[in-house]
Amino acid sequence: MIRFVYIFFICIAILGSLSLYVLKYDTTNTENQITELKNKIIDEKKIINVLNADFYKLTDPERIQKLTQLHLTLGPINISQQKELKDIPMKPANDIMDDLIKRSLVGLTEIETRRE
Amino acid sequence: MILDKKNIKNQEQNSTKNRLKQVFVIFILGYLVLVAKLFDYVSFADNSIKSSSYVKADNLSRPIIIDRNGYTLAHDIEVPSLAVNPRLLINIEDTIDQLMIAIPGGFNRDSLRKKLNSKASFVWLKRGIEPHQKAAIHALGIPGIRFEDETNRFYPYSNKLSHVIGYTNIDNIGQAGIERHIDSNLLKDSNFYQDSKNIQLSIDLKVTHAMRDELKKSLEKYKAIAAAGILMDINNGEVISLVSLPDFDPHSPETSQDPNYLNRITNGAYEIGSTFKSFTVAMALDLGIADLDTIFDARNPLQIGRRTIRDDHAQNRMLTLTEVYTYSSNIGTSRMAIEIGGDRFAQFLKKFGMVNRIKTELPELSSTLLKPKWGQIQLATASFGHGIAITPLHAAAAGASILNGGIYINPTFLKRTNDTNIEMRRAVDFTTSKKVRKLMYLNAINGTAKKAQVDGYHVGGKTGSGEKVENGTYNKDKLLTTFMGAFPIDDPKYILFLLLDEPKRIDETRGQRTAGWNAAPTFSNIVSRIAPMLGVKRSVGPSMFDEELTIASAVN
CATH class of the missing domain: 3.40.710.10 (DD-peptidase/beta-lactamase superfamily)
Known part of the structure; x- marks a missing residue:
């Protein structure tokens, strides 16, 4: 009787310790992977930061201004270029009607050709 | 007598059985403890097993300063710094020559000699060197030379906003302007980090x-x-x-001490x-x-x-x-x-x-x-x-x-x-x-x-x-x-x-x-x-x- 109980418990102990070690190594591996990835992220972040620094330096308005003055004929926005929406004249009513008719005709022919 | 002997034998057998039973119970209890512990390990593995691997410190922790439209005005970047353990140096004069060639105009010969002759085990030689200079010195393979990555504040628009943003010292602590405000007011507030890591100014960069x-x-x-x-x-x-x-360059703010560089506003x-x-x-x-x-x-x-x-x-x-x-x-x-x-x-x-x-x-x-x-x-x-x-x-x-x-x-x-x-x-x-x-x-x-x-x-x-x-x-x-x-x-x-x-x-x-x-x-x-x-x-x-x-x- 006692022998069976002993064997039973020994088996449980062996199985338990085996699963424990498997689990432990698994966790350690995963943890290592996490650390590795975290470190990679931090490294990437640092590189991104340096690249960002470069980008900001290159897009500095002062630098852009110098470059445009050297190479382009563009100038600062003049206020006379700003217009209200109401300043833009409406299309004459006849034109709008013609346009609509033309479009509807195009639509019809398209439908007809598709049917065929 | 014989009966007595038998009795005694029986008694002895009984007591041996009892003791065995006691030992048996103790063993069972021991196994139970083991099983319980195993169960504990299995179900709460994450807490009980500590990884020995090392996570790098994320030093880029100072808040980023952005303008009202989101342009970055100040952020951290990591720069290598050059240090040395003078005790490990073999030939000091040779090292001096090599370093002088590696970073032309970067060192003063006398002060360099003084540093290399010091008895300390750690001496800064130059803080904030360029990546290519690091590569050049690394290639020399001098024993005792080491590089430490240090976090520095970078201001992409340097002079433009120096009177508002201010600057930090070599240990990245705000000394003037908004940078100082960050250290003296915001970083003390424990809620600050939870809320946001960026500080948005009302300043418009382009304007x-x-x-x-x-x-x-x-x-x-x-x-x-x-x-x-x-x-x-x-x-x-x-x-x-x-x-x-x-205005002054926040990367070398020494000039800001000159009264003419006062923030007149x-x-x-x-x-x-x-x-x-x-x-x-x-x-x-x-x-x-x-x-x-x-x-x-x-x-x-x-x-x-x-x-x-x-x-x-x-x-x-x-x-x-x-x-x-x-x-x-x-x-x-x-x-x-x-x-x-x-x-x-x-x-x-x-x-x-x-x-x-x-x-x-x-x-x-x-x-x-x-x-x-x-x-x-x-x-x-x-x-x-x-x-x-x-x-x-x-x-x-x-x-x-x-x-x-x-x-x-x-x-x-x-x-x-x-x-x-x-x-x-x-x-x-x-x-x-x-x-x-x-x-x-x-x-x-x-x-x-x-x-x-x-x-x-x-x-x-x-x-x-x-x-x-x-x-x-x-x-x-x-x-x-x-x-x-x-x-x-x-x-x-x-x-x-x-x-x-x-x-x-x-x-x-x-x-x-x-x-x-x-x-x-x-x-x-x-x-x-x-x-x-x-x-x-x-x-x-x-x-x-x-x-x-x-x-x-x-x-x-």
Whole structure:
């Protein structure tokens, strides 16, 4: 009787310790992977930061201004270029009607050709 | 005897069995403990097993500073620094030669020798070296040389915003400007990190660039020693742009200690001259002791005690309040101030926030210099901005209060959100504010600020020129010119305060050097450039004040 109980418990102990070690190594591996990835992220972040620094330096308005003055004929926005929406004249009513008719005709022919 | 023996044997057997049972129970209990522990390990594995692997420290922890549109103004980058353990060096002279070649001009031979001969086990050789220099030194393979990555603050727009952002020291701790504000106020707050890691300023990078560019042109054109300007949102107190030339490079801030590199907007108190008349006039209008057409006697210089007050653009006649303002009559405003009286004048100074240092984020703040007692002569001179020194920040905040409808708003350098509690109080009446707008507009149409006019916008403003105080007396050769203006003046959105320190007479201004000839045109240049960027709509047709004018003249 006692022998069976002993064997039973020994088996449980062996199985338990085996699963424990498997689990432990698994966790350690995963943890290592996490650390590795975290470190990679931090490294990437640092590189991104340096690249960002470069980008900001290159897009500095002062630098852009110098470059445009050297190479382009563009100038600062003049206020006379700003217009209200109401300043833009409406299309004459006849034109709008013609346009609509033309479009509807195009639509019809398209439908007809598709049917065929 | 035999029975006895048997009995004893039986007894012995029994007791042995009992003991075995006891041992058996103990073993079972032991196994149970083991099983329980295993179960514990299996189900709570994450907590009980600690990884020995090493996670790098994320040093890029200082908050990023961004402008109102999200452009990064300051952030951390990692830079290698060069250090050495002198005990491990084999040949010091050789090492010196090699290092001198690797970084040309980077070392001083004597100080390098001193460092390498030290007894310490760790000596910094050079902090903040370039990546290619690190590679070059690494390739030398000198034992004892090591690199330490250090976090440094990087300011992509270096000088442009140095007076606002400030700088950090070599240990990345804020020493001036917003950087200092971060360390002394925000980082102490434990909620800060949870909320957000970015700090958004009210500053607009592009507008600041445009303003700085124009101020730089003026600085060179009028050969001034300094030029400064502050642009403020009139309705919520946000500082959109602050420029104070000369400015310094925040990466090597040693120059900022030079008094000439002072932040003239927040940390310099000046006698701003006639620009102050806007405030005097606002007081008189608000108290109801004068209206726009009230007449003041400006026929003769005003004699108070032993002092005589004269006009720069003397008309020698009776002037209406509007004319007092547009001709910038010292006599007129002096009479006004005397009528206001010392007590009420002091009260208004308090309402305009000119009594104390302004409470805002920048640590570099100067207080104002006021007279302890307001007698007649002090009132008279203060009415045109003499004998009273305020910072341009004070002037802009008070100017906003007399132009935005009468509300004094505490200026800020941080972007305000809808739920920010804005500290505000009434300074003057709404009608007063409207009258001051009109006065400023008229001054730009036919007063001293004609050169401040901007194509496409109705603007208004007031000029001011004062002799600088040196060793207790006024120096006639050194002038400080100021300009305070708002746009669009019909319904002001922004106030711009400008200051030129010691502008010189030049040919283009026909030998003039007062504010109307230098500060006013600078205002015009800046506004015509930044107003479209700020999305201010072009002023179409005549100003609302023009219409009032024509109605008034029709009645007369």
